[in-house]
Amino acid sequence: MALDHAILVSLLEQPGSGYELARRFERSIGYFWTATHQQIYRVLKRMESDGWIDVREVPQQARPDKKEYSVAAPGRAALAAWLHEPIEPESVRHDLAVKIRGAAFDDPAALIHEVERHHRKHTDRLAHYLAGERRDFTGPDAPGEPDAGQELQHVVLRGGIAYERMTIAWLEDVLATLRRLAAAHGTRSR
Amino acid sequence: MALDHAILVSLLEQPGSGYELARRFERSIGYFWTATHQQIYRVLKRMESDGWIDVREVPQQARPDKKEYSVAAPGRAALAAWLHEPIEPESVRHDLAVKIRGAAFDDPAALIHEVERHHRKHTDRLAHYLAGERRDFTGPDAPGEPDAGQELQHVVLRGGIAYERMTIAWLEDVLATLRRLAAAHGTRSR
DNA sequence: CTTGTTTATGCAACTCGTTGCATAGAAGGA
DNA sequence: TCCTTCTATGCAACGAGTTGCATAAACAAG
Structure with missing residues (x-):
């Protein structure tokens, strides 16, 4: 809640x-x-x-x-x-991971475009975060002496940036795997 | 759904x-x-x-x-x-980030124990994932020639591992920030 | 022999989240 | 003039997720 x-x-x-x-x-x-x-x-x-x-x-x-x-x-x-109440670490809901494991029972190559689309979206989001960071925190127009609220907002934003970078790298790993499987499948079916 | x-x-x-x-x-x-x-x-x-x-x-x-x-x-x-249907990139729900930004209106130092607790949980989860990876994919008992299903399960697991590593590093960043704010607050209030 | 744990399935009530739709004032373009 | 867009608020219905509780067979520990 x-x-x-x-x-x-x-x-x-x-x-x-x-x-x-x-x-x-x-x-x-x-x-x-x-x-x-x-x-x-x-x-x-x-x-x-x-x-x-x-x-x-x-x-x-x-x-x-x-x-x-x-x-x-x-x-x-x-x-x-x-x-002051403890909370549990978040529960994950990652549809794309379900799809990736599901692709084993369908055509892995068909997922490539979907994964590329996600890759673009996360790349855009990262650029958006980085622009926000420059504007509000690290750029020349940012306040010189940040207060506690700004420090905390910044560390949360750094979390978002780290998340997007990690996700982009992982999606590239996924793409490489899917392409390898697609190539192997093509070889085998000939 | x-x-x-x-x-x-x-x-x-x-x-x-x-x-x-x-x-x-x-x-x-x-x-x-x-x-x-x-x-x-x-x-x-x-x-x-x-x-x-x-x-x-x-x-x-x-x-x-x-x-x-x-x-x-x-x-x-x-x-x-x-x-074969496109899906939207996941929506995030990260309670801890809400708390961190909320800490600006309370005592940032009070969050340190909570963040440390999350850090431990994520460290445990990472160890668990890595053990699973050794058991099923990279260890000596893992199958030599993985099929498509195993490749896809492995890439999803690598995503989980990357997520935990990123989160652990970010939580360390959060802890450093909170400790810096707590020290500054202590200095000012004296 | 009672108590607790694990396996196994399920109902009822509730809260949270999503989707579709409705209204309405003001601005701008065709 | 009509159509669309932006600001601004809201209802109704539905679907998804959570919490508490209940049942029951088998085994192990005290």
Whole structure:
């Protein structure tokens, strides 16, 4: 049930509306947690009725009004309590690995394009992370003396970068294996 | 909905009961997909009524009878169809990263023990994977001429190994960051 | 002989996540 | 003028995943 807490952290870093949160979940928070706008609105409603967050109606020109949420004291306490609880290391859900093992019962060569597509996506994501890192942390426009929040955001981003680099290298390993199998199969069937 | 397909792959690699599948999901398949026995029994029931898998009652001595499932032709066809569909790269769910960013609004030092605990767990898991790799693929008792299925299982296992190594290195980065922040905080508060 | 462990299967209730759809104001282009 | 896009919020239904509990046969330990 960490979506609650992910939203609380995001609102502590910067108050905002459900819509703004949804966009953050496509970017920075989305590096390690995904959520759709429906999920977010539902959780916001629940947390508001529980008194964890406050709402403020913000009239806007040139666009619809929005509800800006910010964390209230009980929400902060709930987050602190969660931070002190131990959690289990994440459970993995890797569809592509299922496909790779499944390819043994089908045509391994047919997977090559799919794996190449994933390789491109992860390469793009890595470039995006690295651009964000230069912009916010290591580039010339980055703040000179980072505070604790920035240090922690940076170490999480470094995790995302490490993950993408590892994944890209592994996908290249997968591709080499699939191509070797495809070649061997071609030889045998002739 | 890839649990169906993960089960089909596992049953193709080796037919078995719901209980046996649940144990595989704690081991090899569990490297990239998790499932509880309730989930597994429920899906097995559905796939059986859809004609994707066949059941065989197997009487056993010294333990309760079991139902051994194996993949039927329609199940194999369903798996093949899924293999040819493109899938989106996995969505990440990393509670620990939420905690790390949340620590900016609490005490970063309080997270150190939690991160150390995760570090130990991942170190154990890596050792377990490496033992499995030696046993099944690179050790002296491993088969000399691996078939396609074994090659593909090995490349997936190499992915698990790469993931654990990357995670362990990142957790060390996180620990160094937390300790630096804790020391700076201690200095400032004096 | 009772208690605990392993194998083996399952129901019920609940929460979480996904998908499809609906509404609505404002801006910009065809 | 109509169509699309962007901002902004939300409902309803469904499917996936989790948690707690229940049953039962066999064996091992006390």
